[in-house]
Amino acid sequence: MxxxxxxxxxxxxxxxxxxxxxxxxxxxxxxxxxxxxxxxxxxxxxxxxxxxxxxxxxxxxxxxxxxxxxxxxxxxxxxxxxxxxxxxxxxxxxxxxxxxxxxxxxxxxxxxxxxxxxxxxxxxxxxxxxYFLPHYQFALQALKDETYGKLLKVEADFGFTRPFDEASRLFDKAVGGGSLLDIGIYPIFATLSTLGEPDHIQADCTHFDNGADSSCDMRFIYKNNTEAVLKSSLIEQTPTACTFICENGTITLNTQFHTPTTVTILQNGAEKILDYTGNTIGxxxxxxxxxxxxxxGKTESDIMTFDFSLKLIKTLDKVRSIIKLEY
CATH class of the missing domain: 3.40.50.720 (NAD(P)-binding Rossmann-like Domain)
Incomplete structure (x- = not known):
């Protein structure tokens, strides 16, 4: 109450x-x-x-x-x-x-x-x-219910191009600028919220002249033979989509997957598109x-929990350690 x-x-x-x-x-x-x-x-x-x-x-x-x-x-x-x-x-x-x-x-x-x-x-x-957008909640529920079988793989990217501007927060390493913390967090979030924390991480990145990461390619590997292939980039326009590949079908959160968007379900050769765009930004x-x-009177969210935020920042720290990115 x-x-x-x-x-x-x-x-x-x-x-x-x-x-x-x-x-x-x-x-x-x-x-x-x-x-x-x-x-x-x-x-x-x-x-x-x-x-x-x-x-x-x-x-x-x-x-x-x-x-x-x-x-x-x-x-x-x-x-x-x-x-x-x-x-x-x-x-x-x-x-x-x-x-x-x-x-x-x-x-x-x-x-x-x-x-x-x-x-x-x-x-x-x-x-x-x-986490709170209806299309993402739909995907989470479908994966939890195994509507299309067990989740086998996540493929997610977030990339766009913008001229380098050393005065811009986006490129300023001192304030956490670069692709990983700014936009790479979204593909990582999609993976942690569906597959959980990985058993092993592979990562590689490119840098701007000021040391901020310009792109980051990541692979999260799990003991149960599932994996996630992730990418963030400030130097390449990517689909910015997220696909959950399951045993009996796929769920794709289409372009700008982190915002209200459309969802494509592919099962048995048949495609269905669900439209979750709305009248607000989201x-x-x-x-x-x-x-x-x-x-x-709550002091913690039951969706975006402290535990999840801790897992998210731990994973970001691990990726930074692998690619030798220090702030």
């Missing part, structure tokens, strides 16, 4: 880049939710964002937002290397925290965040939005889940 079934959740957003715009746009579609405050190091940027997305307040200080008594939950959308510090800031002030993926830069940082959340008894969740699904966790 919900503790506060109709409570309006008042949100704050720290970091007002591209992903924050998407989150805020979808937040406007949710009943019993309100954008209460936004924060940027630039007050002009914060005020412009607040005007666009109907935020009550705008701050030029993350600390001020964290201290705002009217804010229930904070969405952290700053660059990867700041996730831990900003999450800890908000947790210290009793704010529920939805922190963008990757949760932090390494296992040690994630463990510190989780430890503080448990100490403070405050809700904390990694914002890996794909961030509303994780937000609805998080809002309900707050209303129910």
């Amino acid at each position: 919900s503790l506060q079934p109709h409570k309006t959740i008042k949100w704050g957003i720290i970091g007002l880049g591209n992903i924050a715009h998407k989150f805020a746009k979808d937040l406007l579609t949710i009943e019993d939710a309100q954008l209460q405050a936004v924060a940027s190091r630039s007050l002009d940027k914060a005020e412009e964002f607040a005007k666009t997305f109907q935020s009550v307040k705008a701050y030029n200080s993350y600390e001020a937002l964290a201290k705002d008594p009217d804010v229930d939950a904070v969405y952290i959308a700053t660059p990867h290397s700041f996730h831990k510090a900003h999450a800890m800031l908000c947790l210290e002030h009793g704010k529920a925290v939805l922190c963008e993926k990757p949760f932090a830069m390494n296992l040690e940082e994630v463990e510190e965040m989780i430890a503080l959340a448990k100490e403070k008894k405050v809700l904390l969740m990694e914002a890996l939005w794909t 961030y509303n699904f994780e937000t609805l889940h998080f809002n309900q966790l707050i209303r129910d």
Whole structure:
């Protein structure tokens, strides 16, 4: 039973880049939710964002937002290397925290965040939005039910091209830029959420001149003769699809598989396409889940659990170790 079934959740957003715009746009579609405050190091940027997305307040200080008594939950959308510090800031002030993926830069940082959340008894969740999308939940249920037989192999990629810009967060190694943490996390997530942690990992990468990884090819090997073949790239346009190959058919999450998309089922030579595209970008699904966790007085998600986030960052750390990528 919900503790506060109709409570309006008042949100704050720290970091007002591209992903924050998407989150805020979808937040406007949710009943019993309100954008209460936004924060940027630039007050002009914060005020412009607040005007666009109907935020009550705008701050030029993350600390001020964290201290705002009217804010229930904070969405952290700053660059990867700041996730831990900003999450800890908000947790210290009793704010529920939805922190963008990757949760932090390494296992040690994630463990510190989780430890503080448990100490403070405050809700904390990694914002890996794909987990909550209807098409992904459909695939997970079909694989769990073995609708098409046992899962044998996962093939997933995420790649696009963009001119190298050393001033861009995407290419800045110091803040976790590069293909692995930014987009490679999605193929790895797809594998861990279906096959679990691998018994062995093979990986290779290419680099930009500044040391950030420009592409990463990975193979996850399991003792039961299953495997995953994964790729991330900032120098190659790939299908950005995810295929689950089963004994009696395949499930393919089509292009931009991490977003609401179509799903192709191939079985006995027959093809069926399911359309899961909708009227929102898709961030509303994780937000609805998080809002309900707050209303129910929960301090951990039953979908994006601490255990899963720990497995995810451990796997990212292992891949980084293999390809000798250090931040």
